[in-house]
Amino acid sequence: FQVDRGNYRHFMAKEIHEQPEVIGHTLAHYLDLTAGCIRLPVTPSFDWASLDRLSIVACGTAYYAGLVAKYWFERLARLPVEIDVASEFRYREPPLPKNGLALFVSQSGETADTLAGLRYCKAHGQHVAAVVNVPTSSIAREADVVFPTLAGPEIGVASTKAFTCQLAVLASLAVAAGRARGHLGIDDEKRLVRALGDLPGLVVKTLRLEPRIVRLAREIAKVEDVLYLGRGSSYPIALEGALKLKEISYIHAEGYAAGELKHGPIALIDEVMPVIVIAPFDAIFEKTVSNMQEVAARGGRIILFTDSRGAAAASVPTLETIVLPDMPSEIAPLVYAVPVQMLAYHTAVLMGTDVDQPRNLAKSVTVE
Numbered sequence: 378f379q380v381d382r383g384n385y386r387h388f389m390a391k392e393i394h395e396q397p398e399v400i401g402h403t404l405a406h407y408l409d410l411t412a413g414c415i416r417l418p419v420t421p422s423f424d425w426a427s428l429d430r431l432s433i434v435a436c437g438t439a440y441y442a443g444l445v446a447k448y449w450f451e452r453l454a455r456l457p458v459e460i461d462v463a464s465e466f467r468y469r470e471p472p473l474p475k476n477g478l479a480l481f482v483s484q485s486g487e488t489a490d491t492l493a494g495l496r497y498c499k500a501h502g503q504h505v506a507a508v509v510n511v512p513t514s515s516i517a518r519e520a521d522v523v524f525p526t527l528a529g530p531e532i533g534v535a536s537t538k539a540f541t542c543q544l545a546v547l548a549s550l551a552v553a554a555g556r557a558r559g560h561l562g563i564d565d566e567k568r569l570v571r572a573l574g575d576l577p578g579l580v581v582k583t584l585r586l587e588p589r590i591v592r593l594a595r596e597i598a599k600v601e602d603v604l605y606l607g608r609g610s611s612y613p614i615a616l617e618g619a620l621k622l623k624e625i626s627y628i629h630a631e632g633y634a635a636g637e638l639k640h641g642p643i644a645l646i647d648e649v650m651p652v653i654v655i656a657p658f659d660a661i662f663e664k665t666v667s668n669m670q671e672v673a674a675r676g677g678r679i680i681l682f683t684d685s686r687g688a689a690a691a692s693v694p695t696l697e698t699i700v701l702p703d704m705p706s707e708i709a710p711l712v713y714a715v716p717v718q719m720l721a722y723h724t725a726v727l728m729g730t731d732v733d734q735p736r737n738l739a740k741s742v743t744v745e
């Protein structure tokens with residue numbers, strides 16, 4: 378990997394567009410596409426089948442990758458998952474089970490709070506695994522087992538390709554756990570491996586939505602607040618979308634679980650604040666539609682990211698409906714991450730901010 382911007386104006390743009398390649402590169406280390414099974418690059422030092430609990434600990438964007446993984450591990454492997462941001466986890470002094478796996482997710486592998494959480498888990502008898510992008514980092518060195526992301530160097534402070542590569546690794550691990558724990562059969566594994574193998578192509582198609590996202594960014598650049606909503610594994614993508622936007626455009630944005638709308642943010646709905654809804658057509662799509670109806674009934678402006686089935690089934694007026702390719706719902710978080718990255722990027726460019734080096738933020742937070 379050459380660390381230059383190439384023909385791109387910012388590293389962030391380059392890193393967004395590198396995603397098909399680096400996701401494919403990462404998955405090549407986890408999938409055997411010919412046999413249709415997961416083949417982990419390292420043999421875990423623990424047995425998935427005998428784990429009582431998985432604790433996922435991370436900060437920032439890596440934390441949201443962990444939050445998606447919670448849905449995957451619970452659904453595909455029936456493994457109980459607790460997740461927390463590292464700065465809370467480390468000082469909570471949480472009780473940990475005898476047969477627990479602690480998983481640390483970090484691009485840099487140097488985040489101080491995440492590293493402290495790792496040391497706490499080691500001292501409390503957990504199996505310690507890490508998903509890291511920098512193989513020589515402290516977290517990689519101190520973990521019992523390292524599941525690498527192969528995103529290459531990420532320069533933009535706002536994480537993009539590291540996030541989707543983390544998701545690719547975490548999805549592979551969840552499928553491996555599901556098989557080992559007897560909750561997925563061979564055919565389930567084959568289907569999911571095929572779906573994961575399709576990811577680079579799906580991300581290529583999604584990147585082609587960029588001209589529409591640029592037009593949307595012109596609307597977003599005019600407002601002061603944006604609300605992002607999602608349910609299930611789209612909820613962490615709503616959180617990530619809001620984080621990306623606030624980090625680089627300095628527009629206030631909040632991510633919310635769609636079902637929590639009525640417990641607070643509904644009071645904010647007006648004719649100005651865009652409500653961005655992340656909703657692939659899945660088993661809970663209709664629930665999200667009823668939340669959109671609540672927004673529409675109050676004159677709210679909805680921007681819907683969905684697929685062809687969702688666009689046909691969503692009976693609500695929207696300001697914009699952006700249609701992503703159809704795909705199995707398990708892999709949707711990975712693909713839906715891309716348009717929210719592009720939206721934050723283009724909004725920030727219009728606002729004239731320092732996209733790669735946003736004010737007050739650091740790429741790697743090695744102090745508390």
Ligand code: G6P
Binds near residue numbers: 437
């Ligand atoms: C900083 C960066 C974020 C990143 C977080 C965690 O806040 O600005 O982009 O998600 O740290 O970093 P890590 O290297 O542990 O993934």
